[in-house]
Amino acid sequence: MTAQKDGKPALVSMRGIVKRFGTFTANDHVDLDIRAGEAHALLGENGAGKSTLVKILYGLLEPTGGRIELNGATVSLESPEAARAAGIGMVFQHFSLFENLTVAENIALVLPAGEKIESVAARIEGLTSRYGLKLEPDRPVWTLSAGERQRIEIARCLLQNPKLIILDEPTSVLTPQEADALFSTLNLLRVEGRAILYISHKLEEVRRLCERATVLRAGKVVATCNPREESVRSLAAMMVGTHLVDVRAKPNEAEGPARLSVDGLSLKSEDLHGVSLKDISFAVRGGEVFGIAGIAGNGQDELFSALSGERLARRAGDVHIDGISVGREGINLRRQYGAAFVPEERNGHASAPDFSLSENILLSRHATGEVTRGLSIDVTAAKSIARQIIDSFDVRMSGDDPAARTLSGGNLQKFLVGREVSRKPCVLVLNQPTWGVDAAAAADIRQRLIDLSRQGAAVLVISQDLDELFEIADRMAVIHQGEVSDARLTREVTREEIGLLMAGETARGEGVSHAH
Amino acid sequence: MRIELERRTAQSPVIEFLAPLLAIFAAVLIGGALLSAIGKSPQQAFLVYFVEPFSDAWSLQELAVKASPLILIASGLAFCYRANLWNIGAEGQFVIGGLVGGTIAVVTHGMDHALGGYWILPAMLIAGALAGMCYAMIPAFLRFKLGASEILTSLMLVYIAEITLDYFVRGRLRDPKGFNFPQSVPFEDIARLPFLAEGERLHAGILFALAAVFLASFVFRRTLFGFDVKLVGSAPKAARFAGFSEGRLTFAVFAISGAAAGLAGVCEVAGQIGQLQPVISPGYGFSAIIVAFLGRLQPWGILCAGLVLSLTIIGGENAQIAMKVPLDMSRVFQGTLLMCVLAMDVFTRYRLRLIWRRSA
Numbered sequence A: 001m002t003a004q005k006d007g008k009p010a011l012v013s014m015r016g017i018v019k020r021f022g023t024f025t026a027n028d029h030v031d032l033d034i035r036a037g038e039a040h041a042l043l044g045e046n047g048a049g050k051s052t053l054v055k056i057l058y059g060l061l062e063p064t065g066g067r068i069e070l071n072g073a074t075v076s077l078e079s080p081e082a083a084r085a086a087g088i089g090m091v092f093q094h095f096s097l098f099e100n101l102t103v104a105e106n107i108a109l110v111l112p113a114g115e116k117i118e119s120v121a122a123r124i125e126g127l128t129s130r131y132g133l134k135l136e137p138d139r140p141v142w143t144l145s146a147g148e149r150q151r152i153e154i155a156r157c158l159l160q161n162p163k164l165i166i167l168d169e170p171t172s173v174l175t176p177q178e179a180d181a182l183f184s185t186l187n188l189l190r191v192e193g194r195a196i197l198y199i200s201h202k203l204e205e206v207r208r209l210c211e212r213a214t215v216l217r218a219g220k221v222v223a224t225c226n227p228r229e230e231s232v233r234s235l236a237a238m239m240v241g242t243h244l245v246d247v248r249a250k251p252n253e254a255e256g257p258a259r260l261s262v263d264g265l266s267l268k269s270e271d272l273h274g275v276s277l278k279d280i281s282f283a284v285r286g287g288e289v290f291g292i293a294g295i296a297g298n299g300q301d302e303l304f305s306a307l308s309g310e311r312l313a314r315r316a317g318d319v320h321i322d323g324i325s326v327g328r329e330g331i332n333l334r335r336q337y338g339a340a341f342v343p344e345e346r347n348g349h350a351s352a353p354d355f356s357l358s359e360n361i362l363l364s365r366h367a368t369g370e371v372t373r374g375l376s377i378d379v380t381a382a383k384s385i386a387r388q389i390i391d392s393f394d395v396r397m398s399g400d401d402p403a404a405r406t407l408s409g410g411n412l413q414k415f416l417v418g419r420e421v422s423r424k425p426c427v428l429v430l431n432q433p434t435w436g437v438d439a440a441a442a443a444d445i446r447q448r449l450i451d452l453s454r455q456g457a458a459v460l461v462i463s464q465d466l467d468e469l470f471e472i473a474d475r476m477a478v479i480h481q482g483e484v485s486d487a488r489l490t491r492e493v494t495r496e497e498i499g500l501l502m503a504g505e506t507a508r509g510e511g512v513s514h515a516h
Numbered sequence B: 001m002r003i004e005l006e007r008r009t010a011q012s013p014v015i016e017f018l019a020p021l022l023a024i025f026a027a028v029l030i031g032g033a034l035l036s037a038i039g040k041s042p043q044q045a046f047l048v049y050f051v052e053p054f055s056d057a058w059s060l061q062e063l064a065v066k067a068s069p070l071i072l073i074a075s076g077l078a079f080c081y082r083a084n085l086w087n088i089g090a091e092g093q094f095v096i097g098g099l100v101g102g103t104i105a106v107v108t109h110g111m112d113h114a115l116g117g118y119w120i121l122p123a124m125l126i127a128g129a130l131a132g133m134c135y136a137m138i139p140a141f142l143r144f145k146l147g148a149s150e151i152l153t154s155l156m157l158v159y160i161a162e163i164t165l166d167y168f169v170r171g172r173l174r175d176p177k178g179f180n181f182p183q184s185v186p187f188e189d190i191a192r193l194p195f196l197a198e199g200e201r202l203h204a205g206i207l208f209a210l211a212a213v214f215l216a217s218f219v220f221r222r223t224l225f226g227f228d229v230k231l232v233g234s235a236p237k238a239a240r241f242a243g244f245s246e247g248r249l250t251f252a253v254f255a256i257s258g259a260a261a262g263l264a265g266v267c268e269v270a271g272q273i274g275q276l277q278p279v280i281s282p283g284y285g286f287s288a289i290i291v292a293f294l295g296r297l298q299p300w301g302i303l304c305a306g307l308v309l310s311l312t313i314i315g316g317e318n319a320q321i322a323m324k325v326p327l328d329m330s331r332v333f334q335g336t337l338l339m340c341v342l343a344m345d346v347f348t349r350y351r352l353r354l355i356w357r358r359s360a
Ligand SMILES: Nc1ncnc2c1ncn2[C@@H]1O[C@H](COP(=O)(O)OP(=O)(O)OP(=O)(O)O)[C@@H](O)[C@H]1O
Pocket: A021, A024, A026, A044, A045, A046, A047, A048, A049, A050, A051, A052, A053, A396, A397, A398, A406, A407, A408, A409, A410, A411, A436, A438
């Protein structure tokens, strides 16, 4: 059973794994072999069951059926601790960090008890120099961006010295440079004989990193292949069973009046490690998609909350929606003026994880009176709106009106984008709209953003995915250390120019040189 | 050996429902063990505590009378606790409500009443509720403005309230013809809560408790405000995204719980006691915390839990008379019950694992 064709024995084998949630089958007799020293990709659409499968492997979920073999012997991985003891480490798609603890403390938590914080800090430094994982041991986690949090998860995993490292969408929050650094780290680890199980929706990456791939569709294995012998299109086709459609976007030079404009917005950061916004001005016209590129942690979150009204600007005139000064108005009034917002963090910010989908409709829809009657909630209306979004955005889930937390990452994102787009807003602001969304669904979301803009809305997309911005943005600017560069027409700029701006012009020399 | 808690992946609704019942069961076992430790018969105590109160109509009414303030207060507290705000000082708000409402009865005592005095009782009730509400605003304000822990401030304010009541009852509100006893004049009938039936025990206070349960249940299920309360407790950042103001919510839930406790306080002096005394509460405000949790912060659960706690109070009194069990024993039992409820809550969410020395 464990002897493979090319003679390499399997390090880990999953045999006939079945996982049911109620009547819903998330994994349906899955077989998976991972050999020592290989980078193995696990591919599939949103909701195909990838995260579920690796959670079983990491002892987080108990399989309904099937078994797991380690070096040929059947093992029971009934807890993450057992999995770690067996040499299996994992980097999560959703971070599981304690906000109020520091980086070092969070890392110490997964190490054997009795380790001194100072020695943990020293080990972190070691990782930083060896793998280019930039971490500041003393910073509390709540001050960190998504990219920095992810590095903690990676460090946590590496300090365990695992034989198999599972990464669930590790690059969705990384910049291209950070991703490059990660890949060289992973390659180093592979040379040391460790295996890597890699989940990603970025098929280019998969082709770069992995030599074997297992494709899941609706919980079943539908193919095993060498991704290097496949094209991105053929991989995507295996995942969905049909062919991928391109985003249709005629470049648009909207001439209309600005529907969202920012005039000299400066805002001091609320916390010590945040980024202050400095004299930001730009205007998004009706009919266009406006992109703001930038490396994570350069003020994107701060800009988003100033635009949404979760933080008020200093002057009313700092932000205008359709010509109305809203800088001092809260998020609900801005919604009433026709604006809509999609924050980056889908669990806990854009949605309440423990609430049902229809309850999550209330979050952004109660202000406009669609789901309320006076002070009371119109449950039927909320349910029917949720239903429409689920149908029109093809949100896959188990159950009728499940809790948001049970949706796969990509499906929840589709739902949350749908919640705002279906309002037909006149201004739509999104922060990293497609992270963790599979290729087909990402294309669908992007298409809808374009369609919305062509109907006259101003769409602002804050994203660190340059491919995405070059695909959909009509104009583009770059945010760096809280400053936003002048907007340029997308067809008149090159990736290199944008890349330089993202690295910061002052850091021109060292900023672009790759780590490692 | 080491003990670890491991998050359960799925929570079964059956266990959630059974948890409070199991908690009661565990508390009864522990209570029985304690009683036999002090040389009392657990069997007899069980009868006295849990069976006798059901034996006649009078005791049954007593049960409802004692449950009313508990249910009313706990319904208010549920708002705070759902929002993850910890008002521990309902006892103080209860006392202040009773004091302020009762003062109106004392001051108007023996006066020629305009409008036949029918305004007095409503005025007392409103004043009591308002007083409890204002008193609860103090910890809300301290938390909002200074970031002070509402747990500590609300708890400390209980002692201030109790001493204030004591001071007035021994001073300005004392009955001048009362042979120097520290108590006020007995309230006139017009300032008393009516009994539900002639010559019976049950007074109108229970109507407020029932109304509170209905109202809370409606607000939680149907209104945006109830949604907001739940959302802030569950995902504060999402609540901000939904445009709900945390400050406003803090004040609102403290106001509601304070008003409920204050109202319970006046009902107690205007219904049960009929005058002001140095002590007007056998610890209703604290027991109500247990009621709120035993009822899982659900209004209908609180209704049941209020009856259970009321049973332990009456049972404690009976046991003191019949078996010479110290009254503190029923406090101990209530504490045990709370511990069991909280422990059960942990077990519904986590699995307990014993790890015998094994390297990680
Ligand atoms: N705890 C749960 N209860 C009910 N259903 C669940 C639960 N966890 C996952 N599911 C369902 O199982 C399916 C597979 O989810 P999973 O998270 O494994 O998808 P995925 O392949 O990782 O998708 P994505 O690429 O979007 O992350 C989804 O349809 C999801 O709704």
